[in-house]
Amino acid sequence: MKFLKYILLLPVAVLAFYSEAISAYLIDLGWSWTMSKWWIYILLWILPIYYIVDMRRRQQRKERFVLPVLSFVLSTTMAAFHFVEYPIYDGDIAGAGVVMQEESTIDGFEEGLLMISIPGCPYCFEATTTLKKLKERTPDLAIRQVVLSDRISDMELYKEVAEGKYEVDTTSAYSFYRTITSSYPTFVLVKDGKMQKQWRNSAFGVVAKDEIEGLVE
Numbered sequence: 001m002k003f004l005k006y007i008l009l010l011p012v013a014v015l016a017f018y019s020e021a022i023s024a025y026l027i028d029l030g031w032s033w034t035m036s037k038w039w040i041y042i043l044l045w046i047l048p049i050y051y052i053v054d055m056r057r058r059q060q061r062k063e064r065f066v067l068p069v070l071s072f073v074l075s076t077t078m079a080a081f082h083f084v085e086y087p088i089y090d091g092d093i094a095g096a097g098v099v100m101q102e103e104s105t106i107d108g109f110e111e112g113l114l115m116i117s118i119p120g121c122p123y124c125f126e127a128t129t130t131l132k133k134l135k136e137r138t139p140d141l142a143i144r145q146v147v148l149s150d151r152i153s154d155m156e157l158y159k160e161v162a163e164g165k166y167e168v169d170t171t172s173a174y175s176f177y178r179t180i181t182s183s184y185p186t187f188v189l190v191k192d193g194k195m196q197k198q199w200r201n202s203a204f205g206v207v208a209k210d211e212i213e214g215l216v217e
Contacts, residue, residue, distance in 0.1 A: 009074055012047055015040055016078040019086060027133065033206035033213075037092060044079040048072055091205025097189070097197045100180075105193050112142030113212055114188040114195070116177055119147060119154035123201050124185045128161045134209065135165045141216045146171050148178075189215075 015022065019040045026036040051072035058068060090096040106114065115131060117124035131143050143166035147155050150172040159168045171177065180186070180198065187204045189197040189212065199208050 008047060009071060009078075012044060012075055012078055015044055016082040019082055027137070030137075033209040034092075037206050040082070041088070044075075044082055047075040048079060051075060089202050089205050091199065091203040091208050093205075093207070095207050095211060096203035096205065097199045097208055097211075099197050100188075100195050106190055106195060109142070109144050109190055110193045111191050112144065114190050115143070115145045116181055116184065116186045116188065117145055117147050117158070118184045119149045119151070119157075121184050125158070125161060127185045127187075127201065127204075128158065130204075130209070132163065132165050134212065138213045138216045141212065143167065144169065146177070148174055 023036045023040065027033065051068050055068045055072065058064070113131075113134065115124075115127060117127075128145070131145065134141060135143055145158060145162065145166065145168045147158055147168065147170045149155070149170050152170065155168055155170040162168050180188070180195065181200075183200050185201050187199045187201075187208070188195050
């Protein structure tokens, strides 16, 4: 039994190296975005803390603690690796959205989530995965992606990725949208046809996603 605490390094290694797949699985099970991300961080750092306590106890009893030291180093390395690979952004800690001072009107879109994007933007294409997952989890959530372009070909690329799960449109109203943001993609909460809150890409973390889904529920 005394070796059980060292065997725990195995599941910790699985968490560290497969956390993205595990989080995605939990999201599919209906867990909140926040819990599916944060519980892995919590579990990964509990074990190093435990080994610190164990080393302290052994030191007080004047026992050898080589194995706890090695276990601490390994568990801390895995936790640090996970943090580097999957960093925590502002939007994963608190609501990092910005309330819009001027509630601009969006024609033809009364309520839901709007994503402002530009052609050929890798971060915009990456964000389409989030939009599809939000729509899958919350079917009643209206989602629109607007592409700042007047070329149909630019819209078609995004439409293909969207797979018909949400609306994709182009717009030639560049000046209007560029008064709202110069960072792409930008996510905007729309209520009663007016833009009320926006998030930069790095700010649109798990807290914002839970907030958006909560508005529909």
